[in-house]
Amino acid sequence: MHNASKAIDNGRKNNDWTLILSEFDKLSTSVSKATTGFDKMPFPKFYIKLLVDLDQDIQEATQKDKASKKKTNAANGKALNNMKIKVKKLSKQYEQMIKEYTKDPEAFMAEDEPSETPVSVKQVVTSEKPVGDEKQPDLDGFATVGKDGKAKTEQPQAAPDNKPVLVRLREIMESRGKKNTDREAQTSALEALLHRSTSSFQKIMVLLALIASRFDLTIGSTTAMDIKNWKAVQNEVNLILEIIEADPSFVVCEDADELDNDDQDVVPTKGQVVKVRGSVIGVIERLDEEFIKSLQAIDPHTPDYIDRLRDEPSLYALLVRAQAYFEKHNLAQSIPRVIVRRLDHLYYKPEQVIRSIETASKQLLPASVEVKSIVASSPDQLIHELCTYLYNQPTSMFRTRAMLCHIFHFALHNQFHKARDMLLMSHLQESIHQADVATQILYNRAVVQIGLSAFRQGLIKEAHSCLQEIQGTGRAKELLAQGIQQNRYGQQQVSPELEQLERQRQLPFHMHINLELLECVFLTCSMLLEIPGQAQTGPNSKKFISKPFRRLLDFNERQAFTGPPENTRDHIMSAAKALASGEWERARDYILAIKVWDLLPDTDAIKAMLVRKIQEEGLRTYLFTYASYYSTLGLSQLSTMFDLPAQTISSIVAKLIWNEELSASLDQVSQCVVLHQVELSRVQELALQFSEKAANLVDQNERLAAPPVRNDAQKVSN
Numbered sequence: 001m002h003n004a005s006k007a008i009d010n011g012r013k014n015n016d017w018t019l020i021l022s023e024f025d026k027l028s029t030s031v032s033k034a035t036t037g038f039d040k041m042p043f044p045k046f047y048i049k050l051l052v053d054l055d056q057d058i059q060e061a062t063q064k065d066k067a068s069k070k071k072t073n074a075a076n077g078k079a080l081n082n083m084k085i086k087v088k089k090l091s092k093q094y095e096q097m098i099k100e101y102t103k104d105p106e107a108f109m110a111e112d113e114p115s116e117t118p119v120s121v122k123q124v125v126t127s128e129k130p131v132g133d134e135k136q137p138d139l140d141g142f143a144t145v146g147k148d149g150k151a152k153t154e155q156p157q158a159a160p161d162n163k164p165v166l167v168r169l170r171e172i173m174e175s176r177g178k179k180n181t182d183r184e185a186q187t188s189a190l191e192a193l194l195h196r197s198t199s200s201f202q203k204i205m206v207l208l209a210l211i212a213s214r215f216d217l218t219i220g221s222t223t224a225m226d227i228k229n230w231k232a233v234q235n236e237v238n239l240i241l242e243i244i245e246a247d248p249s250f251v252v253c254e255d256a257d258e259l260d261n262d263d264q265d266v267v268p269t270k271g272q273v274v275k276v277r278g279s280v281i282g283v284i285e286r287l288d289e290e291f292i293k294s295l296q297a298i299d300p301h302t303p304d305y306i307d308r309l310r311d312e313p314s315l316y317a318l319l320v321r322a323q324a325y326f327e328k329h330n331l332a333q334s335i336p337r338v339i340v341r342r343l344d345h346l347y348y349k350p351e352q353v354i355r356s357i358e359t360a361s362k363q364l365l366p367a368s369v370e371v372k373s374i375v376a377s378s379p380d381q382l383i384h385e386l387c388t389y390l391y392n393q394p395t396s397m398f399r400t401r402a403m404l405c406h407i408f409h410f411a412l413h414n415q416f417h418k419a420r421d422m423l424l425m426s427h428l429q430e431s432i433h434q435a436d437v438a439t440q441i442l443y444n445r446a447v448v449q450i451g452l453s454a455f456r457q458g459l460i461k462e463a464h465s466c467l468q469e470i471q472g473t474g475r476a477k478e479l480l481a482q483g484i485q486q487n488r489y490g491q492q493q494v495s496p497e498l499e500q501l502e503r504q505r506q507l508p509f510h511m512h513i514n515l516e517l518l519e520c521v522f523l524t525c526s527m528l529l530e531i532p533g534q535a536q537t538g539p540n541s542k543k544f545i546s547k548p549f550r551r552l553l554d555f556n557e558r559q560a561f562t563g564p565p566e567n568t569r570d571h572i573m574s575a576a577k578a579l580a581s582g583e584w585e586r587a588r589d590y591i592l593a594i595k596v597w598d599l600l601p602d603t604d605a606i607k608a609m610l611v612r613k614i615q616e617e618g619l620r621t622y623l624f625t626y627a628s629y630y631s632t633l634g635l636s637q638l639s640t641m642f643d644l645p646a647q648t649i650s651s652i653v654a655k656l657i658w659n660e661e662l663s664a665s666l667d668q669v670s671q672c673v674v675l676h677q678v679e680l681s682r683v684q685e686l687a688l689q690f691s692e693k694a695a696n697l698v699d700q701n702e703r704l705a706a707p708p709v710r711n712d713a714q715k716v717s718n
Contacts, residue, residue, distance in 0.1 A: 001027055001030050001031065001034075001044060001047075002046075004023045004024075004026050004027035004030070005027060005046060005047075005050060007019065007023040008020050008023045008024060008027070008050065008054075011023065012053070012054075012057055015061070015076075016076070017061075017076050017077075017079035017080040017083055018075055018076055018079040020054070020079070020083060021079040021082055021083050021086075024054075024083065024086065027047070027050075028086075028090070031043075031044060031047055032180075033180050043097075045097075045101075045108060045109060046109075048094060048097045048098060048101050048108075049101060049105070049109065051087060051090060051091060051094065051098065052098060052101060052102065054083065054087050055087050055091065058080065058083060058084050058087060061080055062080075062084070065077070065080075164263065165193055165196055165197050165198075165202050165206065166202065166205065166261075166263040166264065166265065167263045168189075168193060169190075169193060169205060169206060169209060170263055172186055172189055172190060172193075172209070173209055176212075176213070176216070177216075183213065183216050183217055184217065186213050186216075187210065187213045187214060187217065190206060190209055190210040190213055191210065193206045194206045194207065194210060199265050199266075199267065200243050200244075200247045200249070200250055201250065201265055201266040201267070201274070201276075202265060203239075203243055204240060204243060204244070204250060204252065204276055204278075205276070207236050207239060207240050207243075208240070208252075208276075208278045210236060211233050211236050211237065211283055214229050214232060214233050214236075215233070215286060217229055218290075221504070222500060222503075222504065224290065224293045224294040224296070224297040225290040225293070225294065227294065227308070230287065230290055230291070230294070230311075231311070233283070233287060234287060234314065234315070234318060237280065237283055237284065237287070237318060238318060238321070240252065240280065241280070241321055241322065241325055242366075244325070245325065245366075245368070245369075248273070249268040249272060249273060249274060250268070250273075250274050250276055251273055251274070251275050251276065251329050252275075252276045252277075252278040252279075252280055253275055253276075253277075253278070253329070253331055254277070254278070254279045254281075254282070254333070254334075256275035256276055256277040256278075257275070257277070258277060259274075259276070259277075280322055280325070280326075280334070281322065281326070281334040281337050281338055284318060284319065284322055284338065284341070285337065285341065287315065287318070288315065288319075288341055288344075291308075291311065291312070291315055292508060293504075294308060295308055295309070295508035295509070295510075296503075296504075296506055296508060300508075300509030300510070305509065309510065312345065312357070313357055313360035313361055313364065314361075314364055315345075316342065316345050316357055316360075316361045317360075317361035317362075317364040317365050319338055319341050319342050319345070320342070320361055320365060320369070320371060321365055321369050322334075322338050323335060323338045323339065323342070323371055323374075324369045324370060324371050324372075326338065327371065327372055327373055335373075335389075336389070336390055336393045336395070336398050339374075339386055339389055339390060340390065340398060340401060340402075342386060343383070343386050343387065343390070343401070343402065343405050344405075345357070346379075346382070346383060346386075347383065347405035347406075347408050347409050348408060348409075348412070348445075348511055350412070350413075351378075351379040351380070351413070354379035354382065354383075355379055358379075358382070373389060374386060374389065380409075380413070383405070383406065383409050384406070386402070387402040387403070387405060387406040390402035391403075397435075397436070397439065400428065400435060400439055401439060401442060403422070403426050403428065404428070404439070404442045404443055404445075404446045405442070406422065407419045407422050407423050407426075407446045407449075407450070408442075408445060408446045408449050410422065410453075411446065411449040411450045411452070411453040412449055412453070414453055414456060414457065415453070416450065416453040416454050416457055416459065416462070419446075419449075419450050419453060420450055420454075420462070423446070423447075423450065428443060437505060438505060441479070441480065441481045441505065441507075444470055444479045444480055445480060445513065447466055447469055447470060448466070448467065448470055448476075448480065448513055448518060449513070450466050451463045451464075451465075451466030451467035451521070451522075452467075452513075452517075452518070452521060454466060455521045455524075455525065456600065456601075456602075456606060458609045458612075458613065460525050460528050460529065460613060461525075461529065463521065463525050464522070464525035464526060464529055464545075464546065467518070467521065467522040467525065468522075468546070470518075471518065471519065471522040471548065472546075472547065472548055474548070476515060476518060476519075477515060478502075480507075480512075480513060480515075481505055481506050481507045482506070482507060482512050482513070482515065483506070484499065484502055484503065484506075514596070514599055516568060516596050517596050517599050517600070519568065519569075520568045520572070520594060520596050520597075522548075523548075523549055523552070523568075523569065523572045524572060524591065524610070526545065526546035526548070526549035527549065527572055527575060527576045527579065528613055528614070528617045529545045529546065530544065530545050530546050530549050530550060530553075530576075531576055531579045531580050531617065531621055532617050532620040532621045532624060533545050534580070535580065535620075535621045535624035535625045536624040536661060543692075543695070549576075552569060552573060553573060553576055553577075556573040556577075557577075562574075565590065565593075568594055568596060571590045571591065571593055571594050572590070572591070572594075574586075574590045575587040575588075575590035575591050575614075578590065579614065579617065579618055579621060580621060580625075582618065582621065582622045582625065582626075584614050584615055584618030584642060587614050587618065588610075588611055588614050588615075591610055591614065592607055592610070592611070597610075615642045615643060615644050616642075616644070616648075616652060618642055619638065619642045619644065619649065619652055620652065620656065622641075622642075623653070623656065623662055623673075624661075624662070627662065627663075627664070627675050628677065630675050631674070631675055631677075632667075632672045632673065632674050632675065633672060633673045633675065634671065634672045634673075635649050635650060635653075635671045635672060635673065636671065638673075646671070650666065653666055653673050654666055662675075663675070663676040663677075664676055
């Protein structure tokens with residue numbers, strides 16, 4: 001600062017305003033850095049004297065320029081104008097100190113500490129050289145230079161801070177968020193304060209500030225918090241809960257008034273309860289979000305992801321402990337928030353995993369911690385209790401999320417009818433488009449899980465109708481928040497902000513529903529419905545049950561050369577063509593060769609169900625395709641061809657006759673199917689043609705009238 005001040009004095013003598021402007025900027029920056037932060041120095045009063053002198057010089061120079069007819073240097077004149085603006089602005093900022101200086105300059109400057117001349121690098125090094133240390137070489141005027149190009153000098157050890165804990169805490173908190181504040185140094189200072197704290201009040205206040213300081217170390221909303229800091233915050237939250245559990249005189253809550261204790265320790269009297277302003281649930285929610293964010297940032301196929309997942313039981317135990325504390329002090333606003341977080345960690349897990357995480361969390365908690373509102377003996381009952389508590393909350397978001405988590409859990413554990421009935425009775429499908437994006441993603445996951453549950457139980461038509469809503473859009477990855485949909489040709493580019501939001505809401509890998517399994521189930525259900533329907537209506541019919549399946553089948557049939565199947569789609573397309581031609585054995589072999597079935601629980605039962613469905617749909621396809629070539633068909637012959645019991649053949653044929661899908665009669669005496677050749681009249685043929693053209697016309701009108709699909713990253717559900 002003194003060097004810059006001397007350079008400014010030289011510039012004033014030579015009327016060099018370019019030099020003055022440059023050095024004055026350096027001086028102002030140095031003064032700002034030195035007088036801010038919690039380790040700030042006293043304000044340098046020679047800076048005020050320099051401001052007054054520069055103001056007088058600027059006025060004199062301006063008058064000379066007006067009186068002189070000669071043109072001054074353009075760069076010098078521009079620098080003079082800039083200095084005039086800067087000095088005028090700073091004079092307003094330091095107006096009080098300037099008044100004191102102009103009133104009595106000598107008295108004002110006498111209060112300032114005597115300024116020392118700048119010490120050279122050689123002097124610094126030699127003065128810090130310890131006496132008698134023979135190993136330290138004599139630098140002889142040289143010094144070590146750091147990355148910033150400045151000489152590195154050993155800093156003397158700071159003297160121990162003898163200020164009271166709360167006074168020092170206030171100083172640190174006042175510097176929080178200011179420019180040029182070292183956040184890591186703040187965190188270290190707060191850690192030192194925590195070791196010095198003696199009373200419960202001091203520890204609580206320092207811990208709340210320390211947790212906020214650790215969160216400040218993470219810069220940006222996309223950067224994941226360092227795992228070391230995350231674990232430190234988790235330990236500090238547990239320490240706060242331990243303190244307020246042991247000392248019930250203090251309660252940390254969000255609606256508490258600011259304490260006016262004048263940096264003095266608070267010691268409550270017997271029976272008095274002191275409310276401290278703070279948000280335990282806010283810190284826990286932030287911890288949970290940072291945990292999810294760290295899982296998003298780690299490659300799921302590495303051991304690091306498994307190691308990070310091992311921290312989930314300790315986080316879940318913290319949620320349980322916080323819930324017990326909120327119930328004890330009747331903090332009604334925080335209880336549903338922590339229960340929602342517990343539910344988010346449990347609803348997608350099988351029963352064995354829920355039981356293990358509950359056991360692990362109980363071992364991590366003290367014996368005195370007990371949740372009174374939710375007492376469950378089994379995982380199913382636990383999910384039921386958590387959801388029932390949220391159903392009674394006035395906030396609709398809590399009720400909606402609880403309902404969807406409950407539905408997902410039922411569907412995951414093969415309770416299809418209960419999950420489907422709950423979804424239909426809730427009428428969520430009518431209002432889900434108005435919910436937030438996270439709830440829409442949960443709704444899509446619940447619908448998909450219901451479809452998979454129906455498939456596992458052999459309900460092909462129900463499974464197809466559930467999966468059609470997501471798989472039919474071609475954006476299953478995006479709708480389930482399991483990846484970013486790639487922009488195709490002709491689609492509008494998504495802005496970087498929306499894409500960043502989309503990435504932030506992606507689910508961690510261990511919560512994903514396998515997309516290949518999802519597609520395989522959907523296409524298999526479509527095959528079992530579409531092939532018999534196509535055989536019934538004829539090859540030229542434009543009616544279809546599954547548009548994506550029909551599109552894939554038409555594309556496959558247009559291929560000039562089709563080799564052996566290589567992936568899941570190829571296997572299903574080959575099975576569909578074999579089933580259409582009546583070769584159900586080949587179709588069975590193609591379907592069973594798909595390896596993705598191994599991902600489903602109880603694989604053997606599902607494969608047996610698929611074989612039975614292929615046999616039944618193969619029979620229906622055969623009857624629709626070749627009925628016009630036969631007058632009678634023996635049930636025993638059909639039983640041999642499709643490897644089905646005669647009773648099953650009889651029931652399938654009877655159902656076709658009852659639904660008027662097949663013109664035939666069942667002769668129980670001779671055990672055969674009598675097929676009736678019904679020739680359509682000219683009027684009937686024209687009526688069928690008219691109905692098909694009318695259906696096509698309605699379909700085209702609906703396409704024209706329908707609004708275009710928005711390619712918006714914030715709109716994840718139609």
